[in-house]
Amino acid sequence: MTETSLTELIRGIRPLDPAVLEAAQRRLDDLTKPPGSLGRLEDVARRLAGIQGTAKPAVRKKRVYTFAGDHGVTEEGVSAYPREVTAQMVLNFLRGGAAINVLTRYVGAEITVVDIGVDHDFQGIAGLVHAKVGRGTRSLARGPAMTREEALQALGVGIDLAREAKRDGVDLVGIGEMGIGNTTPAAALLAAFAGLAPEEVVGRGTGVDDEGLHRKADAVRRGLEVNRPDPSDPLGVLHRLGGYEIAGMAGVCLGGAAAGLPVVVDGFISTAAALVATKLAPAAADYLFFSHLSQERAHVRMIEHLGQQPLLVLDLRLGEGTGAALAMGIVEASARILSEMATFSEAGVSNREE
């Protein structure tokens, strides 16, 4: 993908049609319930209607893309788990034993696992999307994690997968990730875009101790110093501080928005991808649903910076797309409210006394 084709894609993202949003609101208010009594479900349903261009939206086919990548920054001692766990967990995903497998099965979603940058040779392994951009990024604490071209390539992987989902008749896409060390690049992206200090953006990830937390803040601090990211150049920020899987997920957000496909964003690292996507294309925000508030402490700052509100607060901090899978159930339920409930006149129920 070139910068020119990315710019064209972004230009093609359309805001939701106010007429459809109004039609959906009228229908919501005519359903047999007090107006607004289904709270957030009504907001979700209305926005889905806007995205699908109909007051009776439908979610029939759901798919989660779980992107896996490794990170040079693990050299700086920022994770509680060894780097090889990324590849081991990819194999666990393919065998169906991970949390994301259990939760996608439960909500009736497909899962597609994407090797976009794992430091392991998966050649010949079936059931995996082979889209490796590199065998792990370089350490963001010592220079750019990716080249600008690598970041564009990884964005392109996500954009292509969103297009593929649209072609396959998927109505709702979820994004999630696996990558030992990736709360650090996510934190660095937040610091760069929101102008926060390293200490404000780092958290315990999969469970580092106080020293690990200190090393994370130090890695972010050095990363900001050496890379001097410029928030007015989001692609520059992404390639200097991000990761392959973060860029891939940002690509799904952009490609989904361009294709008119709603995207459910998982936790801290996925939200960092959504942050990159909306810095590149503010209009993409209409197509994104934020699934849950992660226990990773800076997630709340990231969500606030985006001006969003997550659907679930379940103290998750696993990633993989687990929160997205659960929230896809809430999104599908919201669509069904709008499509399947009876209206006051259909049901012969008296409306409120005005």
Place this chain on the structure above:
Amino acid sequence: MTETSLTELIRGIRPLDPAVLEAAQRRLDDLTKPPGSLGRLEDVARRLAGIQGTAKPAVRKKRVYTFAGDHGVTEEGVSAYPREVTAQMVLNFLRGGAAINVLTRYVGAEITVVDIGVDHDFQGIAGLVHAKVGRGTRSLARGPAMTREEALQALGVGIDLAREAKRDGVDLVGIGEMGIGNTTPAAALLAAFAGLAPEEVVGRGTGVDDEGLHRKADAVRRGLEVNRPDPSDPLGVLHRLGGYEIAGMAGVCLGGAAAGLPVVVDGFISTAAALVATKLAPAAADYLFFSHLSQERAHVRMIEHLGQQPLLVLDLRLGEGTGAALAMGIVEASARILSEMATFSEAGVSNREE
């Protein structure tokens, strides 16, 4: 049901087995994820394990009981909707057009609608549990809403339904309600048990204006004055201030706990039933899951008084069991995490560096 048989039932409620809870925790920590990273899902899974007596709990069959009843307190002008809406909505439930029908279908739960006190003759109508205790309660603002015998009868209806669910192989029960005016008795119960002022416990329900809100507070104030409820006699509080559907739901909580069946509690009115149940039988709390924080403003006080934390915050305020249905999905997903995920050794994944 007599007071003696109620006391016996309550005496039969057993605390969860610590050995099973520990076995479930060990298994949770051995699954391929950082310890605790599934947050609230892990708490739910552990408690389900304790209730079912196995570290691999299963939720195969789910059922929501939606209890409908009318309230004499509607005479005091406490609702935005006319009283006949209770009966009309019961018919809407039976035809499958209400929100609870859509959401139970979505999560794969059965729904059983119970006429426990609607002011309408449903004779001969199929698909409805006919268990009418009376055609609406009397106004709690003018005297006891029910007799002590009526409250026991309504509790017995719920207890019997919980036993029936157990016999039918149901693994997870939800409770919800329909009853125009019933945020007022729920508020009165909260005031009586938690020692709160009428102004602190009332809210807008289905949407009353400021004057309606004032009439609700006034009805609660008069109800407390005329009934002088004694919190040390929970059955006395229930019959003076409650409603048939609230007593029925409290019965499901008690009967579920006695039968070893987890019960998912819906919103403000259902939580009032859980409040009554746990005042009668504190040990029942182990068997209850609180589904969501209602937009009804005093719900947070009620949940705090119970020392509980709801699973979802979606600004719902509809009742019917809608929040319970959504949360049953989260509970089922939690069970599957414990039962279906691979362990570190099974998956060949390296555990954290200690």
